[in-house]
Amino acid sequence: MSAETTTSAGIAQTDSTPVDPTLVGTTATKAERRGVRVPWRFIGGRVAFYVFTLWAAITINFFIPRLMKGDAVSSYMARSQGQLTPDAEKALRLLFGVDKSVPLWQQYLDYWNMLLHGNLGVSISTGMAPVGDAIASALPWTLGLVGFATVVSFLIGTALGAVIGWRRGGRLDVFIPITTFLGTIPYFWLGLIFIAIFSTTLGWFPAGHAYELGVDPGWNADFISQVLSHGALPMATIVVVSLGGWVLGMRNMMLTVLDEDYITVAQAKGMPDRRVLWRYAARNAVLPQIQSFALALGFIVSGTIVMEMVFSYPGIGLLLLNATNAxxxxxxxxxxxxxxxxxxxxxxxxxxxxxxLDPRTRQTEA
Known part of the structure; x- marks a missing residue:
């Protein structure tokens, strides 16, 4: 063997002169050997951006109600029909942080002080209960129903879209117009259709609420079966309406990815179609879906207000509607x-x- 071969075999130990990188492996090979590099600079920049966004959102959240006409105390006083004294009204304004005698900047600082101490105030529409308790009682219902439905629709829609994109021009393309059409139907309209068919006509599922009256909540078979049966129609409504967006988005990204050179090379090497589909094509096509899925997960907390109205479901969306009316x-x-x-x-x-997942994003750290 030549000296060049010996050098390339033991370059790290015997030779300190510059060597052509192609003789010792590519950058991708080195990155694979090092493992996944955590992009700390990228993550730090994004976190700083979101911290600023959080401050701006909280500030806007403070000022918007105070710029609106009327307030909770005035509405409460009107419903009490003059039964409360002016002193009681002043005490309520101090309690809710809307006392006009206190400067706005002081109210803003007091609001931040309350937030930092975990105090969200008192809810006048729930019998003067703490806001945190009111949200905590409604949040699990929304997370359980809307959260599970969102995850199910994302998984089914993404997998179906990947297969449809892989077999473009086949019989599976019929799902595209069907799911797109179902996605244009409003939540409340589809919910009413489901209630008319599966509840009123067939009697398979209850028409509303989270469980029957008289059932004690708890981790028992009776209560769990009640929750599952009452949540079937609302969950089906969310899945059916949101499925079209995931299918169409994944299918379009698959069509773009399948034209890339690395897909052609993988197929030319004789790799099984299933491996090319899931390990190469779908893995890259799903990246934009992740961003959309994150937004969908974030908006789970707000719930689907109209859907919760139709099914009288005690989630965070219905709670927000009641708070707005009051x-x-x-x-x-x-x-x-x-x-x-x-x-x-x-x-x-x-x-x-x-x-x-995307090495191109990690290059922003360099």
Whole structure:
């Protein structure tokens, strides 16, 4: 063997002169040997951006109710029909942080002080209960129903879209117009159709609520079966309406990815179609879907207000509607704050996952 071969075989130990990188492996090979590089600079920049966004959202959340006509105390006083004294009204304004005698900047600082101590205020529409307790009682219902339905629709729609894109021009293309049409139907309209067919006519599922009256909530078979049966129609409504977007988005991305050179090379090497589909094509096509999925997860907290109205489901969306009708600004602010936090956290997680899965994103750190 020549000296060049010996050098290339033991270059790290015997020779310190520059060597052509093609003799010792590509950059991709080195990166694979090092493992996944965590893009700390990219993550730090995104976190700083989201911290600023959180401050701006909380500030807007503070000022918008105070710029609206009327407030929760005035609405409560009107419903009490003059039974409360002016002193009681002043005490309520101090309690809700809307006392006009206190400067606006002081109210803003007091609002931040309350948030930092985990105090979201008092809800006037729920019998003066703490806002945190009101949200905590409604949030699990929305997370359980809308969250599970969103995950199911994402998984089914993404997998179906990948297969349809891989077999473009085949019989599976018929699902595209069907799912797209179903996606244009409003939640409330499809929910009413499901109630008319599966509840009123067939009697398979209950028409509304989370469980029957008289059933004690708890981890028992009776209560769990009630929750599952009552949540079947709302979940089916969400899955059917949102499925079309996932299918169409994944299918379009698959059509773009399948024209890439690395797909052609993988097929030319004789790799099985299933491996090329899921390990190469779908893995790259799903990246934009992750960002959309993160946004969908963030908006789970807000629930589907119209859907919860149709099915009288005790989620966060119905709670927000009741708070809006009662001008319960403290509860509205608490729900908006939880919504903003959910969206920001979901986007941060999506950015981190995107940066880890896509090497091109990690190059922004260099």
């Amino acid at each position: 001008k319960d600004y403290a509860l509205m602010q608490g729900i908006f704050l939880v919504l903003v936090l959910a969206v920001l956290i979901a986007n941060i997680i999506a950015d981190i996952a995107y940066a880890i």
